[in-house]
Amino acid sequence: MAEVAAAMRKCEVEAELEERGAENMALLDNSTKNTPLPSDDVEKGADPQEQDLLPRTGISHTCAIIILVILFYINLVTYMATSIGAAILPYLQASFKIDESGIGLISIVFTGSYVLFTLVYGFLGDCCSRKCIMCVGMAIWSVTEFCSSFTPDENFTQFLIIKGLTGAAAASYSTLAPSIIADLFVGDKRSRMLYIYNLAVPVGSGLGYIIGSTVTSALGGNWHWTVRICPALGILGVLLMIFLVKEPSRGPAEGNNSKSFSLRRWFSDVKLISKNRSFMFSTLGTTALNFTAGAIDICVPELLLRARKILQETAPCQTDVCNYHDSMIFGIVTVVAGIIGIVAGVEIAKRYKKYNPRADPLVCGFSLLGSAIFLFLAFYLANISLVATYVLIFIGEILLMTNFSISADICLYVVSPARTTTAQAMFMILSNLLGDAISPLIIGGISNLTNRQNPDSARLSFHSLQYALLACPFVVTLGGACFLLASFYIEKDCEKAEMEDEDCVLEEVIVTSP
Structure with a gap:
């Protein structure tokens, strides 16, 4: 009798699993079709995943656009700072008495620390608040970038150390910001928003060269005050993130939940x-x-x-x-x-x-x-x-x-x-x-x-x-x-x-x- 009962129980379980499988396949099919939506005000022909994004993320489309604008602004400021540094390289060479190899050393210290800390922030971003990490990282970036402008002339080692700390802090934002955008939008809209976010790279780089060249020239070659522009803009970005950016859940745009790290x-x-x-x-x-x-x-x-x-x-200069x-x-x-x-x-x-x-x-x-x-x-x-x-x-x-x-x-x-x-x-x-x-x-x-x-x-x-x-x-x-x-x-x-x-x-x- 026990064997018969076990066999019957097995059949019931298989039938239940088969029924669930049919229901799950129906759910998957419905995700790609025009299924009924909670609101009757939704436009016809809209992507069902985009229509259902608000209840998944808890963030409205307008709020998502505001978050994108803030993230774009901060990305713009960080690339402006990098290009300002490139624009004032002749002044840095004159101050620190370095050649092209020294300039390359600045780049490898900054980018090397930036890349190494990418792994750290990538891990922390899976188990901690991404908004908090970015706020702390950008605050540290602003402080270290500001401190680099007070480096005494010919103290190149101190300047390198500060640049290394700046790169480590900058990695917090660049690693986690794209993932927040990916959680706010879906499908083709996500691709459009990501490339809008990436427009900050050339625009910020170009503005950095323009600002670095004109401001430093206007100040008679005083590169220190030019470097202090972006840290002030960075602090403004931190305040905007604190008060206006709401972090979405990880992976709601795709209907997936984050899993524990192994x-x-x-x-x-x-x-x-x-x-x-x-x-x-x-x-x-x-x-x-x-x-x-x-x-x-x-x-x-x-x-x-x-x-x-x-x-x-032009006539050779005497400076x-x-x-x-x-x-x-x-x-x-x-x-x-x-x-x-x-x-x-x-x-x-x-x-x-x-x-x-x-x-x-x-x-x-x-x-x-x-x-x-x-x-x-x-x-x-x-x-x-x-x-x-x-x-x-x-x-x-x-x-x-x-x-x-x-x-x-x-x-x-x-x-x-x-x-x-x-x-x-x-x-x-x-x-x-x-x-x-x-x-x-x-x-x-x-x-x-x-x-x-x-x-x-x-x-x-x-x-x-x-x-x-x-x-x-x-x-x-x-x-x-x-x-x-x-x-x-x-x-x-x-x-x-x-x-x-x-x-x-x-x-x-x-x-x-x-």
Whole structure:
């Protein structure tokens, strides 16, 4: 009798599971169809996931837009600070008595600490309040950035230590802010909001060059007061976050809840992501992009300054630092090229994807290959025509910025949503640590090696930096090839990510079913 009862109980359980499976499949089907909504005021044809986002996040669409604007503002301020530092490099060299290698050392200390602390904030962001982490991090960033302006002349070591602390604090915001935006929006709207957020990169960088050049010149070369502008704006951003930013729950836009952290699971995720060929090739392509962008931001204004001296378009100056407003012109070029590049890249890829699912890596690959040509010509002609050089740099930067938002998006959607946090951390570490962290140091080192014979020669000084920068088009070409290789695997990897996502959603629905 016991065996019969057990058999009957087994049949009942199987029937119940089968019934639940049918209900769960119906739930999954309804998530992609026009199901009835809580409100009758919703527009027809709207995305059901977007319509149901308010009850999931507890944040209205208007409030979400306000949060996006605040996060955009803070991102703008942080990139302004970085570019102000690049714009005043001649003044820093005069104060601290350093050459191109010293400038590269500033970059690698800042970016190195930034990348290393990305892992720390990525872990804390999974188990603590992201808003609190960002507020504390931005407050520390503002204080350390402000303190760097009080560094005594010729005390370069102290300046490096403060820059390292600044990079560590800045990582808190840049690591966690995109995840908050991802939790506020869904589908195509999320992609649009993320690329709006990323517009702060070229706009902030360009404004930093303009402010750094004009304000420092107006103050007679006093770079200390120029550096103090962004910390004040950063404190304002902290206050805005405290009073106006409401943190959404983790993963509500996708209907997933955060899971407890497991070190064993994390290592397993890293191993699986490392085997994702489209992710790895896209990350390597972005690394080449960041390498070139970092070298351009730091070294190209100085190259233009040295080219102007050779062309003798202005009378030689008699001060320690010669300012011919090239940083301001370069800043304007960067702003315009960045906006055009990011917007054009997203729109071209979006339209091309209707005909070719491999559109994203193909657009990135071919735009990088085109950028390599224009950057090579820009650096090669720098001592022949400054006008032609600016035009070529403008076109080259447009093609570079075309990749910026697309490449970051690729490295998220080719992996399962359950692994996006780990994938984002790996993406940032590889692309920054091997990219813009070391490029100024490498370019500056090559320039110094070729300029040892006669460092006082203006022509030799120009050509040494010119030859060093010619390595960038070669690196960009390798990056373009990596994106083209990624295009061969992206469809298969996307299918795997979608299958894993469906399995995770079905598992969660089964577990939470009454």
